Amino acid sequence: KAGVTQTPRYLIKTRGQQVTLSCSPISGHRSVSWYQQTPGQGLQFLFEYFSETQRNKGNFPGRFSGRQFSNSRSEMNVSTLELGDSALYLCASSSGHSRGGTEAFFGQGTRLTVV
Amino acid sequence: AQKVTQAQTEISVVEKEDVTLDCVYETRDTTYYLFWYKQPPSGELVFLIRRNSFDEQNEISGRYSWNFQKSTSSFNFTITASQVVDSAVYFCALSEVNSGYSTLTFGKGTMLLVSP
Numbered sequence: 001k002a003g004v005t006q007t008p009r010y011l012i013k014t015r016g017q018q019v020t021l022s023c024s025p026i027s028g029h030r031s032v033s034w035y036q037q038t039p040g041q042g043l044q045f046l047f048e049y050f051s052e053t054q055r056n057k058g059n060f061p062g063r064f065s066g067r068q069f070s071n072s073r074s075e076m077n078v079s080t081l082e083l084g085d086s087a088l089y090l091c092a093s094s095s096g097h098s099r100g101g102t103e104a105f106f107g108q109g110t111r112l113t114v115v
Numbered sequence: 116a117q118k119v120t121q122a123q124t125e126i127s128v129v130e131k132e133d134v135t136l137d138c139v140y141e142t143r144d145t146t147y148y149l150f151w152y153k154q155p156p157s158g159e160l161v162f163l164i165r166r167n168s169f170d171e172q173n174e175i176s177g178r179y180s181w182n183f184q185k186s187t188s189s190f191n192f193t194i195t196a197s198q199v200v201d202s203a204v205y206f207c208a209l210s211e212v213n214s215g216y217s218t219l220t221f222g223k224g225t226m227l228l229v230s231p
Contacts (some may be wrong), residue, residue, distance in 0.1 A: 106160035
């Protein structure tokens with residue numbers, strides 16, 4: 001069974017640009033969650049999608065957005081990049097059916113550097 | 116609001132030593148789940164264990180064991196006879212039934228360094 005695939009693995013962008021990250025969940029999983037990991041703030045929840053609908057959202061500005069396609073693949077977009085957006089972005093895949101306790105499988109992440 | 120505290124930022128041990136990673140959580144919910152994840156240098160978070168709030172039975176899996184105590188809101192993780200391959204950052208996380216479906220609140224992590 002293939003794991004969670006995130007692309008690209010590394011990105012370097014300039015302030016003010018926008019970026020799109022992709023996540024392909026485990027086959028059969030319908031929930032995709034995104035997390036931002038920085039040395040200062042640690043792992044923070046961005047949002048979760050289930051069956052193409054955003055089901056939950058963390059405390060991030062509107063520059064951070066996402067979507068999910070009918071095949072459960074998800075993308076997140078960050079517009080008007082700031083230096084502080086430099087982080088490891090992790091995607092988590094789960095079945096999404098059990099409230100609160102579903103085991104989440106993570107991808108290797110996309111390391112975004114904003115210069 | 117939910118919160119997870121991992122007071123140990125970094126722990127260094129020599130191979131074959133036992134090591135315990137501490138985790139203290141805060142939640143208002145009576146139903147919740149606790150998790151431990153391992154993050155090796157490759158970056159991927161690897162699931163280790165999930166416990167629900169109604170199951171305080173301790174668990175042992177090979178060299179790993181977990182001690183869940185609701186009375187002290189703690190969910191500690193012990194590695195017995197540590198190995199160099201155990202070197203990683205370990206995260207404790209909390210998921211509440213009433214605050215979202217797959218939302219995990221993570222602690223800041225504990226970096227474990229096991230030297231030969």
